[in-house]
Amino acid sequence: MITVKNISKQFSETPALDEVSFSVNTGEIAGFLGPNGAGKTTTMRIMTGFLEADAGEVLYEDKALHSDFVNIIKQVGYLPENNPLYGEMRVDEFLLFAAKLKGNVRIDSLQKIVKATGLTERLNENIANLSKGYRQRVGLAKALIGDVRYLILDEPTTGLDPIQKEEIISLIKKIAKNKTILFSSHILSEVSDIADKVVIINKGKIAASGTGKDLMSKHLKHAIVKVKTNAPLKEMKIQLQKNKNISELESNNNGKGFNLISVSCVDPELASREIFRTVVKNKWELTELYTEKQSMESLFKEITK
Amino acid sequence: MKNYQANARNILILMLKELKDAFTSPVAYIVISFFTIVVGIAFAKDIFVTSQADMRSVFNTASLVLVIVVPAITMRSFAEERQSGTYEILSTLPLSSLQILLAKFFANLFLCLVIILATLPIPIILNVIGQPNNGLIVAGYLGLFILSASYVALGQFISINSTSQVAAFLLTVTLIAILYVIGMDAFLQLLPQGMRSFFNALSLKSHFDGIAKGVIDTRDILYYFSILLLMFYFTFKSILRIKKKGL
Numbered sequence: 001m002i003t004v005k006n007i008s009k010q011f012s013e014t015p016a017l018d019e020v021s022f023s024v025n026t027g028e029i030a031g032f033l034g035p036n037g038a039g040k041t042t043t044m045r046i047m048t049g050f051l052e053a054d055a056g057e058v059l060y061e062d063k064a065l066h067s068d069f070v071n072i073i074k075q076v077g078y079l080p081e082n083n084p085l086y087g088e089m090r091v092d093e094f095l096l097f098a099a100k101l102k103g104n105v106r107i108d109s110l111q112k113i114v115k116a117t118g119l120t121e122r123l124n125e126n127i128a129n130l131s132k133g134y135r136q137r138v139g140l141a142k143a144l145i146g147d148v149r150y151l152i153l154d155e156p157t158t159g160l161d162p163i164q165k166e167e168i169i170s171l172i173k174k175i176a177k178n179k180t181i182l183f184s185s186h187i188l189s190e191v192s193d194i195a196d197k198v199v200i201i202n203k204g205k206i207a208a209s210g211t212g213k214d215l216m217s218k219h220l221k222h223a224i225v226k227v228k229t230n231a232p233l234k235e236m237k238i239q240l241q242k243n244k245n246i247s248e249l250e251s252n253n254n255g256k257g258f259n260l261i262s263v264s265c266v267d268p269e270l271a272s273r274e275i276f277r278t279v280v281k282n283k284w285e286l287t288e289l290y291t292e293k294q295s296m297e298s299l300f301k302e303i304t305k
Numbered sequence: 306m307k308n309y310q311a312n313a314r315n316i317l318i319l320m321l322k323e324l325k326d327a328f329t330s331p332v333a334y335i336v337i338s339f340f341t342i343v344v345g346i347a348f349a350k351d352i353f354v355t356s357q358a359d360m361r362s363v364f365n366t367a368s369l370v371l372v373i374v375v376p377a378i379t380m381r382s383f384a385e386e387r388q389s390g391t392y393e394i395l396s397t398l399p400l401s402s403l404q405i406l407l408a409k410f411f412a413n414l415f416l417c418l419v420i421i422l423a424t425l426p427i428p429i430i431l432n433v434i435g436q437p438n439n440g441l442i443v444a445g446y447l448g449l450f451i452l453s454a455s456y457v458a459l460g461q462f463i464s465i466n467s468t469s470q471v472a473a474f475l476l477t478v479t480l481i482a483i484l485y486v487i488g489m490d491a492f493l494q495l496l497p498q499g500m501r502s503f504f505n506a507l508s509l510k511s512h513f514d515g516i517a518k519g520v521i522d523t524r525d526i527l528y529y530f531s532i533l534l535l536m537f538y539f540t541f542k543s544i545l546r547i548k549k550k551g552l
Contacts, residue, residue: 011551045551048397052548070315070399078397084390088329100318101398103311142394 077143087128102146379460
């Protein structure tokens with residue numbers, strides 16, 4: 001279990017983190033979300049000892065990171081943002097260097113990591129000559145070396161093309177067994193895809209933490225029903241907003257013809273029936289009517305707005 | 306004991322990586338060639354111009370050339386890591402700040418030792434053509450080694466506080482040159498009598514001169530030891546400052 005306890009950090013005059021606390025249980029994959037500059041990287045840098053917190057502490061199980069840094073960090077694999085690597089080193093040299101420092105790394109476990117990360121064919125290449133996708137694999141392989149129980153991955157898919165992203169995500173899923181993982185991402189679908197838990201940080205403070213389902217039911221009080229109709233938005237608003245279930249109507253296109261209208265409501269089923277009745281009553285036409293699936297995007301927008 | 310062994314092992318692993326990096330880049334070969342050529346010319350000049358061959362001018366020239374050579378080595382140690390962001394890798398591996406500092410110091414010092422020992426053919430030639438005082442030669446080499454250790458410590462302090470290798474090089478050359486020049490006769494003669502001993506005591510050169518003459522004075526040893534300790538302390542503090550403020 002990783003526990004981040006009341007971490008605060010200030011850079012010059014600007015507070016970067018303000019009493020940030022959250023935990024990731026053993027074996028859990030936690031997605032760390034937040035807009036740019038929210039404090040994700042600073043938190044992760046403190047969790048891996050690269051930065052020192054002004055206040056608070058990071059605990060791995062019950063041990064504070066600063067109390068026995070060298071021994072605790074042996075169990076932590078870290079992939080920093082932008083994945084800096086020693087470009088002049090060969091892949092095998094770099095991985096062996098990390099393995100020697102982690103200590104007691106068996107050659108067969110190293111070979112397993114190389115195989116799992118798909119680096120077997122690239123071991124003799126200079127890191128500087130690798131593509132971004134392969135560099136990311138090298139970073140991940142380095143993070144996995146040793147008796148790693150905790151993985152901290154700072155935007156592991158940034159800068160990768162869609163195929164590389166998919167590969168890295170499936171790689172994380174593959175290596176996730178028996179590990180406690182915290183990974184940050186801008187791509188919310190990635191988080192909802194693999195995370196057991198979501199931690200959302202905004203302006204240096206934890207805005208929400210829990211399973212995606214719990215957070216959605218807690219923070220997303222409104223459902224969205226989408227309707228594609230030729231009804232004039234103004235007229236439809238007048239007729240539908242009499243209904244207490246419906247709170248708001250929005251359309252990106254307010255022109256003539258068919259518009260896709262978003263209807264914000266408490267009960268989507270009730271709202272759909274009401275919309276249908278109104279459309280029929282007014283002899284408008286309707287081509288689509290559906291309830292939008294609540295996504296991590298809407299949750300993220302709601303929490304960080 | 307186990308802890309001590311683990312510490313030494315980690316220092317050795319990083320030190321070997323640093324040395325490998327140095328020898329896979331052209332910098333090491335350039336500085337070794339530059340140093341041996343300049344020192345060799347000084348020795349040849351002695352033979353052909355003054356028809357005398359001794360190691361005094363070799364050691365004097367070497368101590369001066371190291372003012373440029375050592376900063377070319379130390380500029381990389383921290384500044385390059387900070388510039389490229391790899392310092393984040395290093396400081397999140399199982400290495401303490403002190404281990405990083407010592408590993409980089411020993412790697413740079415070892416490289417200096419290789420550079421200094423590249424001039425060994427000179428005393429070998431001297432022994433072939435004459436009967437030099439080998440005790441003095443050993444003292445001279447010891448002096449060069451201790452002097453370069455101080456240069457390395459000063460260079461590392463500048464390097465940890467720079468994100469540009471060029472800036473680190475120029476600043477280190479300037480700092481070492483100042484500490485060297487203030488002990489030169491030409492400079493000391495410009496000063497009032499009362500200040501001469503003060504500047505002489507501060508200078509890297511004057512303490513080296515003593516050792517190179519074969520006089521191992523505890524004051525000289527203490528001086529270099531103090532420079533090393535002071536620079537280690539400030540470099541270590543700078544590492545901790547990076548932990549506080551980031552790269």
